[in-house]
Amino acid sequence: MCIFCQIIRKEIPAAPLYEDEETLIIPDLNPQAPLHWLIMPKAHVENLTQAAPEQVAACVRAMQKLVKEKNITDYRLIVNSGAEAGQTVPHLHFHLLSGRGLGWPPG
């Protein structure tokens, strides 16, 4: 079973920032910005290509709730899909980075 499924099943500890029936948001273990969240669907799906649009919508809805609650106005949302794009955990997740200037274009 993948590591994020284990976190979702509470077999591996995390400190959820937000949770509902369909989604979970946790802080990234190795943050790349002062604020670095991982937003994921609870149902395992490997990547953005395979995901149901409803899973993507649920993640965006959860993310919108939490950024509004925390008054975060400036952020970047990233999905690494595939190893060459930097995906290391084969369970769809959105990275939300905030709290510092973010360069463009990304490296």
Ligand code: AMP
């Ligand atoms: P990616 O490389 O896009 O697949 O992103 C995987 C992310 O998961 C990386 O940023 C890791 O730092 C993060 N990560 C791995 N294991 C954990 C964990 N147990 N709790 C929180 N974040 C994790």
Ligand code: ZN
């Ligand atoms: Zn999984």
